[in-house]
Amino acid sequence: MIALVDCNNFYASCERVFDPSLNGKPVVVLSNNDGCVIARSNEAKALGIPMGAPVFQYKKLIEAEKVQVFSTNFALYGDMSRRVMSVLSGYAKDIEIYSIDEAFLDLGEGTDEKLDALAKEIRRQVVKQTGIPVSIGAAPTKTLAKVATHLAKKRPEFKGTYVLSDPAVREEVLRTFPLREVWGIGRRLSKKLELMGVSHALDLVRLPDPLVLRELTVVGLRLKKELLGIPSLVFESANKAKKAICTARSFGTMLREYDLIEQAVASHTVTCAAKLRRQNSCASGMMVFIHTNYFREDLPQYKRNIVVSFPPTQNTLALVRTAKEALKKIFRPGFEYKKAGVILTDFVREDSLQGELFNGIYENKREMELVRAVDVLNERYGRGTVRLGDQGLLDKHALKQGKRSRSFTTRWDEILEVNIRETKKSVKRET
DNA sequence: TCTGGGGTCCTAGGACCC
């Protein structure tokens, strides 16, 4: 049996751990640049604030209902995630960390009663040790575990856990389970299937294989089997090296100046390169892209990307040089740019590096020593402590983040700074 | 004023090989 553990309203719950006065109040967490709502407490959901809603469209409601609003704080959420996963690891033969707030657990065999008791114990321990509430569903396949978790979360009488093993019960559950909620059925496929008269999970299970194959490819066929209780997706316990690494951001404001966009691209490349080294890979492909703001129909639009190949490297300096050259080829003056990004691709393991034939522009020993030393410094003193001149000093492309909470678990300097400020304030008040 | 970021997998079609 496989369990799926899903953190409830994860980012909103993280904020609550460090400010319990938020309990019972509507809380939302925003995307980068404070653009869209990406997490909502139950109270915020009840107010009708949809997932992904542009926050400016809900300004009135947010003010009227005193919704507590936070900018993203990924340092905090990432660290809280590690803590949750660490608790979960203690309860399973195997764990697959599926996303920042979800993990599959291999629970082995067991009666429904035993499995439910175990799920309840895991739930208790996670909230006790981390403060994060979770929902847990268990079933014979990953896709059914997803269904079970959905029920654990939506049906109060289940109290956060649900075991879905009996085939007859499974059939009843799938009969009323909306297709759109099935893992792997998105907006397009649900629309397409709706037209074919397929609206619930059981309808899909009852379609003949050749039809499923034709309309939904092998992906759909695997999905059907999973819903029937036949495992067709692998359990990925090892966290595999990424095949692509991307860093892209919208700018805080629109930018015209080449230099500022170049600084953003350099910064994104530095971030990508650090991620690349962390997974012990070298990249030999890169895509750089820029585009204007497509929401501004009143302004001229431009978007372009460029793909370049080079000898495998993990050298930040070489990658930044490459990215700058690439940007030069696609930049056109006269546009208001809104976003730039860098994607590294075509990886090889760093230990399979062959060594460049003609002197290393990409593998330069002295540069790599420098890059590694910078990694050590940034690891110890915080990201961005030592940076390249190419990145600029002013971060003109920086995000808008007006309401970020403190990085309580990872940035002591930030907490200290706030504590000093508040102490000064209170001393002033007293005097 | 204002609209996120980071991934994976699959298919179709073209280029090329023998």
Next chain:
DNA sequence: TCTGGGGTCCTAGGACCC
């Protein structure tokens, strides 16, 4: 009248996930 068969690799685009 009539024009093979079997493969690989790559890329773009589309679908999905959180």
